[in-house]
Amino acid sequence: MQAGKIESLHQSLEVIYKKIDYCPLKDLQLTFFQMVYVIAGHGYLNINGHRITYKTGNLMLLTPNDYYNFEMEETTEFLLIRFTSDYVNRYQWKNICEIECLLYYSTHLTGCILRNEPDYPLVRSIIQALLHGIHQDDLYEEDLRMHYVNALIVIAARNIAKIKPAHLKVNADKRILDIINYIQSNICSPEKLKAPVIAAAFGISDSYLGSYFKNQCGETIQHFIAQYKLRLIEHRLQFSDRRIHEIADEFGFTDESHLNKFFKKHRNVSLSQYRKDVAA
Structure with missing residues (x-):
């Protein structure tokens, strides 16, 4: 691996657990969506020239063509949920038009995409289920994983949707x-x-x-x-x-x-x- 490497996905969906204390590579470029959940740890996410803090419980979304790398302040555990545009397009979302657009235009957000407080424990429970599935080979495990990931995508989309017009009044009714x-x-x-x-x-x-x-x-x-x-x-x-x-x-x-x-x-x-x- 070299700095500036383009990361590709060889299947439409991957769920990966990582525990790292140093990221030597700079400006990795994605060709897919990547949700990053911070299981434990804190540090910085450098994305497209911006430096954003992360901490335990954060859910971040990186999109195709983003450049990124992590700076760890301490050893960090991540769960990476990676999926392609085709994966999003194949699923029969009720509001596919809105979900696609929200996902692609999320990169103006700073750090954690969760804006709805009740979603924090919900996301945490889904992450725990995905972690459990990584180490299991039970019947229907692949189907379960897809349902969990789809739930995360919808949760991400509805939280991104809460980012409204730039000049919307803070106390808007x-x-x-x-x-x-x-x-x-x-x-x-x-x-x-x-x-x-x-x-x-x-x-x-x-x-x-x-x-x-x-x-x-x-x-x-x-x-x-x-x-x-x-x-x-x-x-x-x-x-x-x-x-x-x-x-x-x-x-x-x-x-x-x-x-x-x-x-x-x-x-x-x-x-x-x-x-x-x-x-x-």
Whole structure:
């Protein structure tokens, strides 16, 4: 192994236990997702030029193309859960569109991705079950491992979803959080994202909805919807082989031309050119 080595996965899912006190390699590059649970120990995770502290009980998520290495302050026990994009795509998630995007865009988070306090003991119990399974060869152990990992993926996604607009008020009320969740859950259904429909769903006037959203989030509701949709479309262009017309159908655009016009307006580049640029 040499510094800067690209790490690849030879199967769609791996669960690995490691106990280490020194990581000599720098800037390892991933080609897969890697959830890192800290069983014991503390130190630093260097990822994409950022230095983040870690400690016992933290769950961190690294994504494809991330560069990373660990600096241990003391001997650390990790459980590494590694899975490919294909693994995520094959499973029949109820909200696959949102889960994919949340996982890919998690790298702006700092350190532990857990934001929901009750999830800490839940994650800890799943980790213990996975650790137990590593040393067992019982009937259905592989199926159990997949179910445990899938549960962790959903827990990770719902915690990442709690990271809301950058300018969202710290003391934002529950209704604005519910509106944001509604938008994210219905991002592929344009009819449900019209202001009168959203306003009716939450019992407020559509004239008030606009000013209320901007006051709470620091941006217009139209801008938030467009940017969230663009992130998903960029994800499709970069990480999937779906054709443009398939992406247009998925997000409720009338045709390729309609989608291309929307994308070019916001990104100043065509869909095909964007796909070429990210593949270069």
